[in-house]
Amino acid sequence: MKVLISRPMLERLPVYATYLEKLIETGVNSVSSSKIAKDLKFGEVQVRKELAMVSGTGKPRIGYDAEKLLSDIRIFLGEDKPCEAVIVGAGKLGRALLGYGNFDKVGVKISAAFDIKIPPGRNENVFSLDCFNKYCKEHSVSIGIITVPATAAQTVCDIMIDAGIKAIWNFAPMTLHVPSNIAVINEKLSISLSQLRQQINM
Amino acid sequence: MKVLISRPMLERLPVYATYLEKLIETGVNSVSSSKIAKDLKFGEVQVRKELAMVSGTGKPRIGYDAEKLLSDIRIFLGEDKPCEAVIVGAGKLGRALLGYGNFDKVGVKISAAFDIKIPPGRNENVFSLDCFNKYCKEHSVSIGIITVPATAAQTVCDIMIDAGIKAIWNFAPMTLHVPSNIAVINEKLSISLSQLRQQINM
Numbered sequence: 001m002k003v004l005i006s007r008p009m010l011e012r013l014p015v016y017a018t019y020l021e022k023l024i025e026t027g028v029n030s031v032s033s034s035k036i037a038k039d040l041k042f043g044e045v046q047v048r049k050e051l052a053m054v055s056g057t058g059k060p061r062i063g064y065d066a067e068k069l070l071s072d073i074r075i076f077l078g079e080d081k082p083c084e085a086v087i088v089g090a091g092k093l094g095r096a097l098l099g100y101g102n103f104d105k106v107g108v109k110i111s112a113a114f115d116i117k118i119p120p121g122r123n124e125n126v127f128s129l130d131c132f133n134k135y136c137k138e139h140s141v142s143i144g145i146i147t148v149p150a151t152a153a154q155t156v157c158d159i160m161i162d163a164g165i166k167a168i169w170n171f172a173p174m175t176l177h178v179p180s181n182i183a184v185i186n187e188k189l190s191i192s193l194s195q196l197r198q199q200i201n202m
Numbered sequence: 203m204k205v206l207i208s209r210p211m212l213e214r215l216p217v218y219a220t221y222l223e224k225l226i227e228t229g230v231n232s233v234s235s236s237k238i239a240k241d242l243k244f245g246e247v248q249v250r251k252e253l254a255m256v257s258g259t260g261k262p263r264i265g266y267d268a269e270k271l272l273s274d275i276r277i278f279l280g281e282d283k284p285c286e287a288v289i290v291g292a293g294k295l296g297r298a299l300l301g302y303g304n305f306d307k308v309g310v311k312i313s314a315a316f317d318i319k320i321p322p323g324r325n326e327n328v329f330s331l332d333c334f335n336k337y338c339k340e341h342s343v344s345i346g347i348i349t350v351p352a353t354a355a356q357t358v359c360d361i362m363i364d365a366g367i368k369a370i371w372n373f374a375p376m377t378l379h380v381p382s383n384i385a386v387i388n389e390k391l392s393i394s395l396s397q398l399r400q401q402i403n404m
């Protein structure tokens with residue numbers, strides 16, 4: 001399985017972006033990583049390292065061009081060039097994710113959901129699983145989201161890989177077996193509730 | 203904000219439980235932490251520490267009574283005595299969580315969702331926000347789940363605390379301000395997609 005970029009860094013990048021937007025509004029053109037670290041109360045070494053990953057090093061004694069740095073962060077996050085994602089499992093959770101509009105800022109567009117049986121009700125962008133492979137290839141889908149029960153998850157995972165999907169977001173409570181070039185994130189919602197439940201009793 | 207028990211430990215506890223169930227089925231009565239560690243490929247020190255937190259230390263040279271240990275893990279996870287949780291924000295995500303049945307094993311029962319306007323369609327267990335405070339007090343609700351937009355999240359958080367809620371699971375993309383006796387977990391779904399998106403480009 002591929003190594004993933006750290007979540008804390010991916011959480012901080014939008015914070016840098018918002019900070020830079022405000023700075024640019026006030027007419028500032030250049031900013032050093034140490035000023036950013038100080039203003040945002042982040043570690044200086046961390047900020048320097050992360051900005052270097054995204055935008056190269058700043059100029060000595062001047063720092064970064066604020067507009068260029070902001071643009072590089074947005075490009076890094078993929079805002080300019082969204083990836084297409086699809087869901088398999090058009091139950092309540094699958095359809096909730098399909099309708100969730102908050103993924104544009106991380107450069108992902110969820111365009112469709114698939115299922116063996118199409119559930120009753122409004123079904124915009126919900127299709128039969130028979131069309132899955134063709135849809136993924138035509139739309140160059142790179143991310144697959146699994147919201148089927150645990151018993152069906154490995155089969156769905158194999159179908160996704162066969163359709164050219166490179167990264168899988170798995171909501172089923174089980175471990176998927178994937179080749180080493182496929183990235184997987186297991187979203188364990190119940191663990192968050194388990195943590196909160198423990199907390200109440202302390 | 204209260205310190206939370208680690209997610210990795212809470213992920214391992216159900217693994218210990220499943221392992222013990224199988225062991226008991228085969229007629230085994232007692233088991234040492236080092237055998238558990240070896241069979242599950244977990245670190246021995248970690249297993250000893252975690253089982254001691256949940257069930258005290260095992261007997262020298264014998265180890266743990268398997269049934270007692272299993273029962274202690276279930277009690278620790280709260281399976282025997284579920285906590286009641288409610289949702290504010292009965293949109294797609296809120297209603298998906300309300301209908302999600304996988305939280306019993308972590309000792310949480312989501313019993314109702316509330317909103318200012320009740321959305322059209324089937325609305326079992328969805329109520330007006332006007333009834334929120336009364337409902338929470340009558341049902342001794344201890345966990346609140348926020349699935350409203352970011353602009354409304356702090357108001358909802360304050361309403362929850364006022365209704366006696368002790369732990370908050372926040373899906374709104376913003377930081378909540380809470381007193382130090384309230385536990386908060388921010389569920390940042392978009393960061394998972396952001397991680398997968400980065401991965402595709404590598």
